[in-house]
Amino acid sequence: MKEVKKALVVFSGGQDSTTCLFWAKQQFDEVEAISFDYGQKHQLELQVAEAIAVKANVPFHVYKLDLLGQITSNALTNADMEVEEDKPADRPPNTLVEGRNMLFLTYAAVYAKSKGIHHLVTGVGQADYSGYPDCRDEFIRSLNQTLNLSMDYPYEIHTPLMWKNKMQIWQLADELGVFDLVRNETLTCYNGIVGDGCGHCPACKLRRNGLGHYLKDRKLGNG
């Protein structure tokens, strides 16, 4: 009997993790999605994530992670802090939530082990480097090893977007047949606007720039 390959996707309902969700559906026999409510200002994120998971026909789990918002100070959970429009030169942006990816993946790993799942999928990447240290390949590799030691369990963390820029992520969504879904139904914008977003926050700028390049490329027949 062939082993059933099961994966758990760390899922936020944004462009990147949605693309990863459909990538995982193509790669694995069974896929589940896990989201975290860490006190992000845009609670809409979780509704968007759930709607996409339902459409993808994937079991969706959301867990409350209040503590992360309590012990960090950042523009995604602190209502008094505005998202910076431009990336600071000398430090990470104020949208950085310290330890976020490490905590998300650790909780995901605990959940995965309880369900006999070995494969974890995350949409982090360092091609369009955001200044977030916990999006780097070096961190993910180190975390993978630490998780395996922590729970004496052979996890495999997959990062299909690690070396893709935003244009290439649009291309992947297109290849997976979910370009329109990703474009119209995901939430990437720091100002909480689904689809093409507000257009001026750093997340929108990056997403739109990549989309523009991809559409131009596709028009030229290179896609």
Added chain:
Amino acid sequence: MKEVKKALVVFSGGQDSTTCLFWAKQQFDEVEAISFDYGQKHQLELQVAEAIAVKANVPFHVYKLDLLGQITSNALTNADMEVEEDKPADRPPNTLVEGRNMLFLTYAAVYAKSKGIHHLVTGVGQADYSGYPDCRDEFIRSLNQTLNLSMDYPYEIHTPLMWKNKMQIWQLADELGVFDLVRNETLTCYNGIVGDGCGHCPACKLRRNGLGHYLKDRKLGNG
């Protein structure tokens, strides 16, 4: 000006972390203690921890970590599950809380960075190996590296008890001048009895055995 060396101790009010707290007070200029309420049956643990921190004159922080109890099944958070009296031969004991030390140390690290603290202290050890994978030196070393990468910050995790058996941990408490405090005021017992404990849970057996050896050794003048 000499740099002020600050440490954060992951603290539960048990024998091991209490010994570490006083060890840290001897080693560092400023010490804080952090505890987690993860739904453990014995909420007394947190009161005991606070009382010891007050006595040690150390700032004490307790954070709620409900999620850990929700996504794991173990005898420390599940009221329907009894603590096993003997260590199973073929698997870790049912008191194992998957991912616990990894999550505690990750949250501690997030907190520490926000306060400019580089040194983290934990009472884990592998001399009297409990069957908990996240007490091993290999795990702690890997975690240290992962945390540094995760937050781009130079943490140093200290494990003063890593290679000490229970007898040697009693000896260290004695050398630090807190033998009586550790013996009478800490809570190690899985059945929630402060001081010498119930005597028959695995934690008590280990603690009493070490104490017996240490007292005998001290009487013989080897201490």
